[in-house]
Amino acid sequence: MDDKLMLMIPGPTPVPEKALLALAKHPIGHRSGDFSQIMAEVQENLKWLHQTQNDVLILTASGTGAMEAGIINFLKRGDRVLCGCNGKFGDRWAEVATAYGLNVEIISAEWGQPLDPEKFREVLEADTEKQIKAVIITHSETSTGVLNDLETINRHVKNHGEALIIVDAVTSLGAVNLPIDEWGLDVVGSGSQKGYMIPPGLAFVSVSPKAWEAYKTADLPRYYFDLGPYRKTAAKNTNPFTPPVNLFYALQVSLQMMKAEGLENIFARHHRLMTMTRDAVKGLNLPLFAPDHAASPAITAVCPPESIDAEKVRSIMRKQFDIVLAGGQDHLKGKIFRIGHLGFVCDRDILCAIAALETTLQQLN
Template identity: 65%
Template structure:
């Protein structure tokens, strides 16, 4: 049926009608008093979401732009960094750091496994010369559905005394608790098309005072992504370049909806959806890809046996007009991923699990009792 596509992928995520309507307003001048008022309000809302008193700047760009900006604004040529790599996006930050000539030391874990905080602790404690200037890692690894222990790793970085924590929170911010100030995180990057419930196009970088101080001496090349320019403009309720005006309208509407729901309720909803998706998959005999106890509240990766995951994903799309995400790189055909972040409700998760179960039954791969997946999902949602 035309115009019935349901997005159950980790981005772009579904967009509320309220946000779409806000975005459909006629543009206004980005140097006008009216727009400056919107910048002022959204800046305060962003601080609320990040649970920080520090500045949060907005870039017209993607989550990758936010992370690249975070890296290049606080580091200098030849700096040593520790980079966690346990999936596609951890791998990306290694490549970004190497592209800027940084001395990158990689702490790896197998895809599907979490990063080991003890490996970071050991490396940081061994650095008696304080050569390590930053630790870069992904909180919610979108490619595998793994959530890393950012809180503990950030605590080890703080104990080091010199290094900064730079965190990719693209699929965790707005899906689970990331109290920036309480955890002592120095840089957080995120993007609008995830937990923010918006279309792609805006990137957000939150920086601690330690990070802003480091930015003053950073000598890596930058112009459009020079965050000191953005900070100076933001303090005047403006932007150094032409921003995506209509996406600011959407941002204000989306953050207003999030404030109305409340942080604790948002986090509880995402935790409930993770539990429901995991219970449904397990009950129908499908294996979860992420290590037990380390599944992200934003996305569930599933590794079906005896079938190409792309075949299952394609069939769900054809029959039910529900779009699931595929595997990346060597996981293509081996896993599919259910996105349950942002503007997703219990009905969406239950519907997606039912569609997957009907498809698994049709393909003769269901190893549980008929309807067991839906029943387990419903029980988790009720619980």
């Protein structure tokens, strides 16, 4: 039905009406006092959302841009970095690091399984000469619905002492507890079309004082993604380059909504949505792709038996019920489908998606 689509993909996620209407306001000049007021409010609320006193810088880019900036600003050519790879996004950060001439060592797990923190501990403990300069981890692996044990891996990084921890929090920020200051996370990247509940186009990077120390000697080439000018201008509530003013309007609104709901409530809601989804999928006798102990509160991947084509499930859900699910990426295409429950999603949405899924399965069998 026209204009009736319900997005249950891991981004873009549903956008509240208030944020949509804010997008339609006429842009103002980005060098104006009015815009600086928005910047000031938004920056304060971003720190609240990130549970940090660190800088949280705002880029015009996708989440990949945030992660690229998070990697290339704090390292030197040839630096040894560990990259956790258990899905499409972990692989991508290894590609970024390789593209810039870093010495990338991959610690992998099968897609659908979490990274093993012990493997990180072993490699980090063996590095007595402190040559490892960064550990890059995807918190919630969007491609598989796996939540990696960032807290434990980060503890090993902290024991190492030298390496920075660089985190892809694209689908975890605003969905699961990520206390940046309490854990001491150095660099955390995220994107607007996820837990932020607004359309794509903005990306965020939080940067710790330790990372800024490393910035001083970092030598990878960069200009648009050089975070120094972002930091300098952020202190004056402005930006180095023209920002997407209308997305800032929407961000202002959505952060206000998040603050009104409260972090604990947001996390509890996502946990509940995840549990409802997983329980229902189990009730339908469909296998879950990620194990319970490593399940992402943002997205649930379902791995139907071979007799059921995952793309067929998506197609019926889309055509008959106007619900958009995500498919599998790369080698998982046709093998899994993914139910997004991230951002502006309530219990009713899950109930509705599950009811539609049940009817779809009946049709397929």
